[in-house]
Amino acid sequence: MIRSQGAGVPDPAKYRHLSVPLPGEVDEGTDAAVAALNRHFNPDDFHVLRNGASLDVWLRQVDLDCLADAVERVLGSHPTALPLRRIDAAVRKIHSYGINGGKRLYVGYNRERKVVDRLGKVRRRGKHYYANDHAFARENAALPGAFVDRVVCGDSEEVLRQLPDNSVDLVFTSPPYNFGLEYDGDGSKSDDARDWESYFAKLFRVFDECIRVLAFGGRIVVNVQPLFSDYIPSHHIISNHFMRRRLIWKGEILWEKHNYNCKYTAWGSWKSPASPYLKYTWEYLEVFCKGDLRKAGQSANADIDAESFKQWVVAKWSVAPERRMTEFGHPAMFPEELARRVMLLFSFRGDVVLDPFAGAGTTCVAARRIGRRFLGIDVSEEYCRTARRRLADLQPELI
Numbered sequence: 001m002i003r004s005q006g007a008g009v010p011d012p013a014k015y016r017h018l019s020v021p022l023p024g025e026v027d028e029g030t031d032a033a034v035a036a037l038n039r040h041f042n043p044d045d046f047h048v049l050r051n052g053a054s055l056d057v058w059l060r061q062v063d064l065d066c067l068a069d070a071v072e073r074v075l076g077s078h079p080t081a082l083p084l085r086r087i088d089a090a091v092r093k094i095h096s097y098g099i100n101g102g103k104r105l106y107v108g109y110n111r112e113r114k115v116v117d118r119l120g121k122v123r124r125r126g127k128h129y130y131a132n133d134h135a136f137a138r139e140n141a142a143l144p145g146a147f148v149d150r151v152v153c154g155d156s157e158e159v160l161r162q163l164p165d166n167s168v169d170l171v172f173t174s175p176p177y178n179f180g181l182e183y184d185g186d187g188s189k190s191d192d193a194r195d196w197e198s199y200f201a202k203l204f205r206v207f208d209e210c211i212r213v214l215a216f217g218g219r220i221v222v223n224v225q226p227l228f229s230d231y232i233p234s235h236h237i238i239s240n241h242f243m244r245r246r247l248i249w250k251g252e253i254l255w256e257k258h259n260y261n262c263k264y265t266a267w268g269s270w271k272s273p274a275s276p277y278l279k280y281t282w283e284y285l286e287v288f289c290k291g292d293l294r295k296a297g298q299s300a301n302a303d304i305d306a307e308s309f310k311q312w313v314v315a316k317w318s319v320a321p322e323r324r325m326t327e328f329g330h331p332a333m334f335p336e337e338l339a340r341r342v343m344l345l346f347s348f349r350g351d352v353v354l355d356p357f358a359g360a361g362t363t364c365v366a367a368r369r370i371g372r373r374f375l376g377i378d379v380s381e382e383y384c385r386t387a388r389r390r391l392a393d394l395q396p397e398l399i
């Protein structure tokens with residue numbers, strides 16, 4: 001039963017309390033319906049008491065489907081007790097809860113039980129210690145109009161030199177992976193099979209420019225697929241570079257592509273520990289912050305909905321790979337949905353998003369669809385033409 005403190009009042013430390021007003025006359029039928037509803041639940045988890053012209057809901061945990069179902073069943077035998085639906089609606093409106101075996105848990109879900117003096121220990125360890133002695137200026141600048149909502153053809157390292165410090169809010173990109181893909185270009189322009197040292201040296205020169213032009217509190221999100229077959233952990237090497245440059249590693253999103261059509265095993269390694277070859281159906285999104293984990297922005301310009309937020313902060317995203325690469329004539333595109341999620345989760349409406357390896361313009365297209373400004377840069381004239389063509393017919397579809 002609900003545990004009471006003193007004169008019959010349940011202990012508020014053990015329950016989330018909601019008061020649901022009852023419109024109009026309250027009759028005996030309401031009391032009977034409330035009693036019938038209570039019988040569907042363990043009273044230690046969920047219990048409703050009538051309190052004059054309102055219902056007191058004492059809530060520890062509940063499965064929302066069971067609650068909706070119980071309300072409808074009770075209404076079947078007490079058809080006038082429609083105010084019960086208000087209980088269901090009020091519980092659904094609570095946005096802070098944990099999950100416990102399919103039930104929403106409303107009390108104690110964020111208690112740190114195991115670690116005593118947690119904050120003191122965080123201080124002693126040194127939170128993101130590798131990034132704390134940065135020298136990033138806090139003043140942000142506007143991106144000059146000539147670069148806003150543009151696709152610029154050129155080498156990113158050179159194009160980015162023309163931008164002021166601290167002038168873009170989010171960088172989202174997928175660099176050339178050095179897998180030997182056949183990109184457009186004459187080989188010297190877009191060579192995708194260099195020796196690794198010179199590949200990373202060039203990539204890091206571009207990323208250093210990205211860090212410079214990124215606003216204080218801005219984010220860089222890099223989609224990267226390591227070259228597993230050559231044992232090159234590009235995601236670790238790139239992450240190390242950003243951390244050496246004093247960016248805070250915010251986290252890593254696993255992009256599950258369900259891409260199972262890779263060969264099953266290396267020749268000679270079947271059922272042998274001699275050299276089993278590991279298989280991957282996913283890529284990584286490495287997320288970094290400049291100077292601060294918190295990004296400035298107007299809450300009115302936060303446009304992600306509650307359900308997407310809840311799903312996407314779980315950092316494993318199932319998103320199908322781009323299927324229109326032949327149509328757009330590019331061999332290594334990511335899908336618009338990936339860019340859309342990154343922008344909704346990590347930027348505000350109206351922010352400037354930069355993609356320094358823009359390819360067929362996927363980031364720019366996704367940005368325009370959801371009311372972000374953008375700058376896309378690619379070394380290939382052909383890909384820039386494709387990106388501009390994709391953009392030409394789009395209008396912002398604000399969500």
Ligand SMILES: C[S@@+](CC[C@H](N)C(=O)[O-])C[C@H]1O[C@@H](n2cnc3c(N)ncnc32)[C@H](O)[C@@H]1O
Nearest residue numbers: 155156176332333334357358359360362378379
């Ligand atoms: C993995 S693709 C990006 C594809 C893009 N995310 C899309 O969905 O279309 C990498 C791109 O980087 C471009 N690139 C390579 N080196 C570059 C450089 N130095 N400056 C600008 N773009 C470059 C290539 O032409 C290629 O289009």
